[in-house]
Amino acid sequence: MSQKVHPYIPNMVPEVRDEMLKVIGAESVMELYSGIPEELQLKEDLKLPPALTEYELRRHIEGILNKNTSTKEYLNFLGAGCWQHFVPAVCDEINQRSEFLTAYAGEPYEDHGRFQALFEYQSLLAELVDMDVVNVPTFDWGQAAATSIRMAARITGRKKVLLAKTVAPERSKIIINYGTPELEFEFVQFDMKSGAMVLEDLQEKLTQEVAALYFENPSHLGFIEAQGTEISNLLKANGTLMVVGVDPISLGVLAPPSHYGADIVCGDLQPLGMHMNYSGGQAGFIASHNDVKVVSEYPSRLFGIVPTVKEGEYGFGDVAYERTSFAQRENGKESVGTQTALWGITAGVYLALLGPNGMQEVGKTIMQNSQYAAQELNQIAGVTGSRLNAAYFKEFIVDFNQTGLSVEQINQRLLEKKIFGGKDLSLEFPEFGQSALFCVTEVHTKEDIDYLAQAIKEILA
Numbered sequence: 001m002s003q004k005v006h007p008y009i010p011n012m013v014p015e016v017r018d019e020m021l022k023v024i025g026a027e028s029v030m031e032l033y034s035g036i037p038e039e040l041q042l043k044e045d046l047k048l049p050p051a052l053t054e055y056e057l058r059r060h061i062e063g064i065l066n067k068n069t070s071t072k073e074y075l076n077f078l079g080a081g082c083w084q085h086f087v088p089a090v091c092d093e094i095n096q097r098s099e100f101l102t103a104y105a106g107e108p109y110e111d112h113g114r115f116q117a118l119f120e121y122q123s124l125l126a127e128l129v130d131m132d133v134v135n136v137p138t139f140d141w142g143q144a145a146a147t148s149i150r151m152a153a154r155i156t157g158r159k160k161v162l163l164a165k166t167v168a169p170e171r172s173k174i175i176i177n178y179g180t181p182e183l184e185f186e187f188v189q190f191d192m193k194s195g196a197m198v199l200e201d202l203q204e205k206l207t208q209e210v211a212a213l214y215f216e217n218p219s220h221l222g223f224i225e226a227q228g229t230e231i232s233n234l235l236k237a238n239g240t241l242m243v244v245g246v247d248p249i250s251l252g253v254l255a256p257p258s259h260y261g262a263d264i265v266c267g268d269l270q271p272l273g274m275h276m277n278y279s280g281g282q283a284g285f286i287a288s289h290n291d292v293k294v295v296s297e298y299p300s301r302l303f304g305i306v307p308t309v310k311e312g313e314y315g316f317g318d319v320a321y322e323r324t325s326f327a328q329r330e331n332g333k334e335s336v337g338t339q340t341a342l343w344g345i346t347a348g349v350y351l352a353l354l355g356p357n358g359m360q361e362v363g364k365t366i367m368q369n370s371q372y373a374a375q376e377l378n379q380i381a382g383v384t385g386s387r388l389n390a391a392y393f394k395e396f397i398v399d400f401n402q403t404g405l406s407v408e409q410i411n412q413r414l415l416e417k418k419i420f421g422g423k424d425l426s427l428e429f430p431e432f433g434q435s436a437l438f439c440v441t442e443v444h445t446k447e448d449i450d451y452l453a454q455a456i457k458e459i460l461a
Contacts, residue, residue: 006051007051008051017029071084071276071420073418074415074418074419074420075418075419075420075448075451075452076419076420077419077420077421077422077438077439077440077444077452078420078421078422078423078439079394079395079423079437079438079439079441080168080220080395080423080437080439081141081168081170081171081220081268082270082276082281082282083247083270083271083276083394083439083441084276084439084441084443085249085271085441085442085443086441086442086443087273087274087275088273088350088353090349090353091273091274091346091349091350091353094345094346094349095342095343095345095346095349099113099114100114100117100342100345101342112315112316114341114345115303115316115317116316117345117348118136118303118316118341118344118345118348119303119304119305119316120348120352121134121344121345121347121348121351122134122135122136122302122303122344124347124348124351124352125248125285125287125347125348125351126287128248128251128256128351128359129246129248129251129256129257129258129265129287130256130258130259131256131258131265131287131288131289132288132289132290133287133288133289133290133294133295133298133302134285134286134287134302135285135286135287135298135300135301135302136300136301136302136303136339136341136344137269137283137284137285137339137340137341137343137344137347138283138284138285138286138300138339138340139282139283139284139339139340140268140282140283140284141171141245141266141267141268141282141284142170142171142174142175142284143174143178143284144245144266144267144268144284144285144286145171145174145175145214145243145245145266145284146174146175146177146178146179147178147266147286147299147300147334148214148243148264148266148286149161149175149179149183149211149212149214149243150178150179150182150183150333150334151264151286151294151297151298151299152211152212152241152243152263152264153179153182153183153211153212154297154333155211155241155293155294155297156211156212156239156240156241157211158208158209158210158211158240159182159183159184159209159211160183160184160185160186160207160209160210160211161175161179161183161184161185161186161210161211161212161213161214162185162186162187162188162202162205162206162210162212162213162214162240163175163176163185163186163187163188163213163214163215164187164188164190164197164213164214164215164216164219164225165187165188165189165190166190166195166197166215166216166219166220166221166223167214167215167216167219167220167245168216168220169220169428171216171220171245172187175214183211184209186205188201188202188205188213188215189201192431193388193389194223194388194389194390195219195221195222195223195225195388195390196223196225196226196227196390197215197225197227197231199227199230199231199234202231202234203234206234206235206238206240207238208238208239210238210240211240211241212240212241212242212243212263212264213231213235213240213241213242213243214243214244214245215231215244215245216244216245216246217244217245217246217254217257218246218247218250218254218392218393218394218395220437221388221395221397221425221429221437222388222392222393222394222395222396222397222437223388223390223391223392223396224254224390224391224392224393226390226391228244228257228259228260228261228262229260229261231260231261232260232261232262233261235261236261241263241264242257242261242262242263242264243262243263243264243265243266244257244262244264244265244266245265245266245267246265246266246267247267247268247271247393247394248267248268248269248271248272248285248347249271249272249359249362249363249366249394250363250366250393250394251359251363252356252358252359252360252361252362252363252364253360253363253364253367253393254363254393258287258289263288263289263294264286264287264288264294265286265287265288266284266285266286266287267284267285268282268283268284268285269282269283269284269285269343269344269346269347270282270283270343272346272347272350272351273346273347273349273350274343274346274347281343282340282343283340283343283344283347285344285347286298286300295320295323296320296323297323297333298323299323299324299325299332299333299334299335299336300324300336300339301318301321301324301326301336301339302318302319302320303316303317303318303319304316304317304318304319324336362442363393365442366393366394366440366441366442367393367394369394369440369441369442369444369449370392370393370394370395370396370440370441372446372449373385373396373438373440373444373449373452373453374386374392374396374398376449376450376452376453377398377438377452377453377456379453380453380456380457380460381460382400382402382403382404382460383398383399383400383402383403383456383460384398384399384402385398386398387399387432387435394439394440394441395437395438395439395440396437396438397425397432397435397436397437397438398422398435398436398437398438399432399433399434399435400434400435400436401433401434401435403434403460405434405459405460406426406434407421407422407424407425407426407434407435407436408424408426410436410456410459410460411424411436413459414452414455414456414459417455417458419451419452419455421436421438422436422437422438422439423436423437424436425437
């Protein structure tokens with residue numbers, strides 16, 4: 001094996017490496033990989049280029065990144081899991097502070113400020129979703145949903161889970177992958193005209209083995225599921241928990257899932273002050289009522305406030321730390337690992353900055369913009385501006401089936417006009433044919449929407 005020392009890989013000095021191997025009782029570095037099957041092992045040396053200097057490396061990476069076309073250059077109507085919202089400058093200012101940006105982990109005495117910041121975030125988000133308990137953020141919505149469902153399975157002691165067929169396919173794959181082989185999954189069908197869950201199909205599939213039902217509201221397809229109370233009544237009669245995924249920026253104008261019976265609420269924090277960073281700005285949350293049976297099943301950290309020995313003074317730290325895999329290690333219910341705490345702090349800043357009135361204003365602006373966009377697109381010959389007969393928030397399905405062009409063709413031509421069109425649904429939801437999921441938020445002006453409508457008119461002409 002080569003004895004070269006790489007500048008970016010620690011502990012490669014031969015003497016240091018040999019000392020570490022001696023301490024753990026291994027003869028060689030390769031012994032550490034003995035568990036990898038022979039057929040998966042690379043038998044030749046990697047032909048890596050010489051290590052670049054810091055300047056050369058930066059120039060190389062920037063050259064690659066400069067090939068991208070960003071939403072600063074093109075108009076963007078893509079959503080479907082990563083959305084373009086306005087990010088107030090103060091969010092970036094605070095999350096770039098070194099005490100937050102580099103505060104990976106630590107003990108209460110040295111991390112007191114970070115723990116307080118996360119406690120404040122949890123409190124603000126709990127108020128938004130109208131729940132009592134909120135965790136330190138997970139990696140993304142997919143993980144938050146998967147963990148919420150596993151929590152529900154442990155609480156009920158059941159092994160079957162129902163998923164709405166309208167759940168984002170990307171998330172349902174994460175959920176099924178994370179729950180298999182312990183849990184069994186089945187989809188509940190939706191109405192093609194409204195997108196709403198078919199209650200008869202739900203009732204038929206609600207057996208005594210069903211731990212939870214998971215659906216999203218607003219849904220991945222944009223529509224608002226208006227049957228929350230009816231769904232909750234069916235589940236409660238069966239002892240099944242209701243887990244609802246939500247886009248938190250919608251809660252300035254929509255009732256939170258807790259108001260129509262949700263036992264556990266989860267979702268994505270990215271709309272709350274995070275840029276679209278090629279999936280780097282994603283973070284998920286989980287929320288519930290302050291029920292000991294539920295709280296004890298959270299695998300992730302929860303931060304609380306407690307009085308100290310000095311009157312009027314308070315401290316911040318872990319609540320029920322013994323629940324976590326940090327305390328239980330291999331005996332933990334789930335292994336949590338690194339969490340996206342920085343984005344929790346950012347979401348806290350966003351919520352504190354906007355407050356209830358600001359969240360309502362943003363929500364109203366989004367709904368007005370999206371309604372206007374659907375209305376304008378609906379006036380184009382052959383185009384149905386909103387495919388589903390239901391209320392929607394910021395995303396809606398645009399039907400192009402009567403145009404004679406595929407969504408792929410339309411999107412390609414929109415790119416020529418410096419527009420990112422809606423997400424092509426033809427593969428994930430073939431039952432809608434040539435349809436696309438468009439996203440309109442508070443960043444879009446009337447001029448932006450008019451330009452999109454005019455561009456589509458010209459393409460179809």
